[in-house]
Amino acid sequence: MYVDLGNALNGQPRLTREALDRLDDRVADAHERIARGRADADHGYAALNLPDTVDADAVRAAVADFDDPETVLTVGIGGSALGAATLTEALGGDVDHYILDNVDPAHVGTLLDSLSLADTVVHVVSRSGTTAETLSNFLVVREAMTDAGVDWTERTLVTTGEAGNLRSLAERHDLPALDVPAGVPGRFSALSTVALPVAALAGADIEGLLDGARAEADRLSGSLFESPAYAYGAACYALERRGAGVNAMMPYAESLEYFAEWFAQLWAESLGKDAVGQTPVRALGATDQHSQLQLYRAGPRDKLVTLVRPRERPEVPIPETDLDGLSYLGGESLGGLLDAEFEATEASLAAADCPNIRVEIDRVDAHGIGELLYGMEAACVLYGELANVSTFTQPAVEWGKRAARGLLGGGDFPEADAVGEKRELLVE
Amino acid sequence: MYVDLGNALNGQPRLTREALDRLDDRVADAHERIARGRADADHGYAALNLPDTVDADAVRAAVADFDDPETVLTVGIGGSALGAATLTEALGGDVDHYILDNVDPAHVGTLLDSLSLADTVVHVVSRSGTTAETLSNFLVVREAMTDAGVDWTERTLVTTGEAGNLRSLAERHDLPALDVPAGVPGRFSALSTVALPVAALAGADIEGLLDGARAEADRLSGSLFESPAYAYGAACYALERRGAGVNAMMPYAESLEYFAEWFAQLWAESLGKDAVGQTPVRALGATDQHSQLQLYRAGPRDKLVTLVRPRERPEVPIPETDLDGLSYLGGESLGGLLDAEFEATEASLAAADCPNIRVEIDRVDAHGIGELLYGMEAACVLYGELANVSTFTQPAVEWGKRAARGLLGGGDFPEADAVGEKRELLVE
Numbered sequence: 019m020y021v022d023l024g025n026a027l028n029g030q031p032r033l034t035r036e037a038l039d040r041l042d043d044r045v046a047d048a049h050e051r052i053a054r055g056r057a058d059a060d061h062g063y064a065a066l067n068l069p070d071t072v073d074a075d076a077v078r079a080a081v082a083d084f085d086d087p088e089t090v091l092t093v094g095i096g097g098s099a100l101g102a103a104t105l106t107e108a109l110g111g112d113v114d115h116y117i118l119d120n121v122d123p124a125h126v127g128t129l130l131d132s133l134s135l136a137d138t139v140v141h142v143v144s145r146s147g148t149t150a151e152t153l154s155n156f157l158v159v160r161e162a163m164t165d166a167g168v169d170w171t172e173r174t175l176v177t178t179g180e181a182g183n184l185r186s187l188a189e190r191h192d193l194p195a196l197d198v199p200a201g202v203p204g205r206f207s208a209l210s211t212v213a214l215p216v217a218a219l220a221g222a223d224i225e226g227l228l229d230g231a232r233a234e235a236d237r238l239s240g241s242l243f244e245s246p247a248y249a250y251g252a253a254c255y256a257l258e259r260r261g262a263g264v265n266a267m268m269p270y271a272e273s274l275e276y277f278a279e280w281f282a283q284l285w286a287e288s289l290g291k292d293a294v295g296q297t298p299v300r301a302l303g304a305t306d307q308h309s310q311l312q313l314y315r316a317g318p319r320d321k322l323v324t325l326v327r328p329r330e331r332p333e334v335p336i337p338e339t340d341l342d343g344l345s346y347l348g349g350e351s352l353g354g355l356l357d358a359e360f361e362a363t364e365a366s367l368a369a370a371d372c373p374n375i376r377v378e379i380d381r382v383d384a385h386g387i388g389e390l391l392y393g394m395e396a397a398c399v400l401y402g403e404l405a406n407v408s409t410f411t412q413p414a415v416e417w418g419k420r421a422a423r424g425l426l427g428g429g430d431f432p433e434a435d436a437v438g439e440k441r442e443l444l445v446e
Numbered sequence: 447m448y449v450d451l452g453n454a455l456n457g458q459p460r461l462t463r464e465a466l467d468r469l470d471d472r473v474a475d476a477h478e479r480i481a482r483g484r485a486d487a488d489h490g491y492a493a494l495n496l497p498d499t500v501d502a503d504a505v506r507a508a509v510a511d512f513d514d515p516e517t518v519l520t521v522g523i524g525g526s527a528l529g530a531a532t533l534t535e536a537l538g539g540d541v542d543h544y545i546l547d548n549v550d551p552a553h554v555g556t557l558l559d560s561l562s563l564a565d566t567v568v569h570v571v572s573r574s575g576t577t578a579e580t581l582s583n584f585l586v587v588r589e590a591m592t593d594a595g596v597d598w599t600e601r602t603l604v605t606t607g608e609a610g611n612l613r614s615l616a617e618r619h620d621l622p623a624l625d626v627p628a629g630v631p632g633r634f635s636a637l638s639t640v641a642l643p644v645a646a647l648a649g650a651d652i653e654g655l656l657d658g659a660r661a662e663a664d665r666l667s668g669s670l671f672e673s674p675a676y677a678y679g680a681a682c683y684a685l686e687r688r689g690a691g692v693n694a695m696m697p698y699a700e701s702l703e704y705f706a707e708w709f710a711q712l713w714a715e716s717l718g719k720d721a722v723g724q725t726p727v728r729a730l731g732a733t734d735q736h737s738q739l740q741l742y743r744a745g746p747r748d749k750l751v752t753l754v755r756p757r758e759r760p761e762v763p764i765p766e767t768d769l770d771g772l773s774y775l776g777g778e779s780l781g782g783l784l785d786a787e788f789e790a791t792e793a794s795l796a797a798a799d800c801p802n803i804r805v806e807i808d809r810v811d812a813h814g815i816g817e818l819l820y821g822m823e824a825a826c827v828l829y830g831e832l833a834n835v836s837t838f839t840q841p842a843v844e845w846g847k848r849a850a851r852g853l854l855g856g857g858d859f860p861e862a863d864a865v866g867e868k869r870e871l872l873v874e
Contacts, residue, residue: 122780350854
């Protein structure tokens with residue numbers, strides 16, 4: 019991963035090279051804490067060890083019995099789904115990958131009707147084995163399989179914790195089952211048994227992915243000027259402190275749309291605490307130049323824009339044309355056009371003093387994606403250290419979970435009472 | 447459309463009922479300006495007349511010759527694509543709808559390879575007829591059709607301005623061609639010849655859509671307490687002034703994901719000017735409860751969350767289960783679970799003093815979507831009046847367009863020189 023901070027400096031909010039130099043001492047300290055956390059495999063820090071600790075053979079063995087499925091259906095939510103979606107979207111492969119990460123009846127019904135369930139492998143992912151959305155969807159999927167005359171026990175793979183519902187279910191029905199890794203929060207689990215099985219089923223190059231991640235891990239050092247991941251994390255932190263409350267993540271590659279969504283979870287859930295934390299905004303280049311760029315360039319000066327691209331793209335030439343005023347496009351390639359738009363947008367933001375960071379990988383392939391995901395995880399952990407937040411917890415989501423459970427009659431939770439006390443000012 | 451401002455009051459940032467009462471005088475003035483602009487069909491305001499001015503018969507006639515295509519491919523970018531995508535995602539229908547709104551060679555190639563071009567209708571949309579991304583993609587699509595032995599002139603529909611490349615092309619090859627409506631910026635064109643043709647090809651209820659929009663138009667009045675659209679626009683404006691620089695648009699319906707993206711363009715490009723403008727963030731309930739909610743609840747107090755849902759959903763029961771601790775889910779429906787999550791999240795945000803607004807429609811159907819899109823457009827126009835920005839222009843996107851064109855050898859543009867002067871601070 020290459021991180022270019024040139025355009026992050028001297029914009030508005032203003033970050034200077036001198037401020038980065040001063041911050042570097044704190045990066046060195048943070049790096050030591052991170053290294054110690056990794057050495058002790060402490061909660062969260064253990065995620066940065068995954069390239070070395072994940073058992074790729076176990077993943078391959080768990081999926082070996084499903085020969086060449088047409089479709090893989092991931093049933094999970096949040097970190098249990100986004101990593102897998104990111105990998106298959108970026109790396110393509112031999113299967114159609116669908117995700118059930120919501121409980122919208124309009125969607126679940128339509129999706130199940132459209133699938134050939136006999137050719138589908140279902141991957142159910144829940145650490146606790148009790149996530150309401152995931153288990154509800156799984157119950158619906160299981161019934162749909164039974165109704166279609168498909169033996170669901172032959173088509174289901176489970177990733178879950180050591181105990182709980184899903185574990186018992188796997189044991190009772192002899193389902194292939196993988197362990198969620200210890201000490202790895204869901205949003206840091208893309209390079210683990212949570213997401214790799216789908217990539218393996220799709221025929222992705224798992225070793226390449228882990229090699230890329232390992233290469234990025236090897237670049238972590240006590241200076242932000244020597245580690246692309248830390249350069250990114252430190253610059254984001256420093257810019258937020260100076261007023262860049264928004265971080266627009268804008269890859270210039272369609273196959274990285276899910277990456278931007280994965281990043282948004284990583285950033286929001288890890289860093290949104292104690293009244294700090296950048297708001298991640300998912301964007302897509304060049305498309306969103308015609309949507310968000312007006313705001314980034316001319317709106318409030320509270321933004322950092324992160325521009326991501328591969329250095330190499332496939333070659334698709336634009337045909338020659340005699341259309342008025344368009345002859346300049348003929349002989350150019352789509353990739354050349356997209357890269358020109360990338361560089362023009364970057365310059366356009368810089369000319370308007372909007373800080374922006376260029377992040378590049380060589381190609382959108384297993385190695386590049388391994389670098390990118392690991393790099394962003396390490397950037398996030400560093401940011402959390404510098405901001406002194408509890409990067410690996412998500413206490414604020416629990417309140418709503420208890421309220422929902424109370425509403426559904428799943429126990430006595432005072433939070434549910436607050437729902438009935440909603441203030442109303444209805445305009446209709 | 448129903449707008450409930452109850453939870454927008456007395457949070458942080460703090461907006462009071464009294465402040466809304468005071469603002470209502472300005473809403474009355476703004477409504478008069480809007481009404482005058484509509485009466486004169488002034489640029490931009492004309493968009494709010496579309497339910498009455500669009501020629502639905504002309505749309506139907508233009509698509510009549512394409513009998514039952516399997517697939518429709520929209521080639522356009524920004525407002526030329528997002529409205530159509532929003533409509534077909536929300537309303538479903540008989541065709542698969544794909545969008546080429548980017549120039550990523552990896553994506554364009556893969557998509558074209560996967561389509562049966564002989565059963566595909568291509569809808570090319572560009573007001574000027576010279577949009578680089580759109581025309582490049584169209585040239586590639588046209589060549590792919592020719593290579594596949596398909597007569598592209600039999601499969602292409604055009605929506606464009608009165609003159610320009612696409613217009614001449616349509617005339618030369620006798621293609622069905624529709625006019626982009628006068629005075630309607632792309633991001634306000636969902637209810638026009640820009641997006642309706644695809645909806646018509648998909649068999650959507652165009653009249654229902656326009657009826658819904660008309661019903662919302664009829665509710666515009668000189669008081670925010672009588673018009674759902676103005677209630678939303680005025681509350682967003684007042685909250686931004688008080689510090690809610692972020693507006694997270696979070697529909698609880700998978701089929702409204704594109705709606706959130708359409709909204710993001712509407713909001714960002716219309717209001718992001720003169721150093722003001724809320725940053726729209728696209729979210730999705732319940733999925734993003736496991737991603738963004740931590741930040742909304744515990745991060746900086748600079749946010750408004752907009753929660754959107756239909757009041758009625760299809761019925762999909764959750765099967766009974768003897769799984770430990772999950773029996774409370776059995777007999778419940780997926781929609782019941784999703785609505786419990788909606789209300790729990792709403793209460794959870796309120797309990798944390800995070801302002802939120804509930805927006806509802808009766809159902810995700812043509813009438814409801816007509817209300818919702820028109821309502822959000824009117825809300826945006828009102829916000830623009832209150833903030834005194836030039837709602838219907840997008841000057842900041844032009845700089846980058848000129849730079850890109852210069853880079854590609856399409857003329858002498860000084861902006862292109864700035865690209866070569868990029869500052870570098872590369873960490874690798």
